[in-house]
Amino acid sequence: MSTSPSTTANRRGLLFVVLAAALVLVGGGLWYAHAAIHSTPAQGHTANDGSEVGVMLDLADKAYQDKHLVAPVGSNVYEFYFSVLQLDPNNAVAQRRLRDAFKPACDVVESTLNGGDLDEAQRELSLLRQYDPHNYKLALLGSVLDAQRIIERRRHEAEAARIQAQQAGGN
Known part of the structure; x- marks a missing residue:
């Protein structure tokens, strides 16, 4: 029972694709969180708003x-x-x-x-x-x-x- 070289290559390729997908998801989540924080309009009054x-x-x-x-x-x-x-x-x-x-x-x-x-x-x-x-x-x-x-x-x-x-x- 030996593993063929093509099966090992397929496993490595699959592992690479899964890791790349995970990185894309994490990066997207971080970008979304950052964008949500910085796009939230200020609540209440701010300095120099005239009030x-x-x-x-x-x-x-x-x-x-x-x-x-x-x-x-x-x-x-x-x-x-x-x-x-x-x-x-x-x-x-x-x-x-x-x-x-x-x-x-x-x-x-x-x-x-x-x-x-x-x-x-x-x-x-x-x-x-x-x-x-x-x-x-x-x-x-x-x-x-x-x-x-x-x-x-x-x-x-x-x-x-x-x-x-x-x-x-x-x-």
């Missing part, structure tokens, strides 16, 4: 480019996207961009804390808590803020005690 939401999205985009994630007050990414969500609660662009900006915004809050501007850090932290009130990173930053407030209060108390001691010694 209130569009204007807010444009302002938020500019704030993001300028790295104004949580500051200055009234002109930052989070406040603009929160305004978008007040006008259009299901706006996917605003929701996605808030999520994307969250970690860098946490880094800004941490930098503000490290810089010693505790009131500004409190404001920025409150802004981020509106987005995700139960986030562990925000809980940690809140703890750092509380600890720095305690240190600041003790420093002020020590300074007050020193001044009182000076005044008592001078009288």
Whole structure:
């Protein structure tokens, strides 16, 4: 029982045809998926579409480019996207961009804390808590803020005690 050379050649030819057909099907499926994703019209509002939401999205985009994630007050990414969500609660662009900006915004809050501007850090932290009130990173930053407030209060108390001691010694 030997296999003839023509049968082996037929099997190889059949295998080649099956593999080529599989590649064509997979390639076609990928092309179709890619085309479907990129041909889907944008839902809702977009920046510069003239609507209130569009204007807010444009302002938020500019704030993001300028790295104004949580500051200055009234002109930052989070406040603009929160305004978008007040006008259009299901706006996917605003929701996605808030999520994307969250970690860098946490880094800004941490930098503000490290810089010693505790009131500004409190404001920025409150802004981020509106987005995700139960986030562990925000809980940690809140703890750092509380600890720095305690240190600041003790420093002020020590300074007050020193001044009182000076005044008592001078009288």
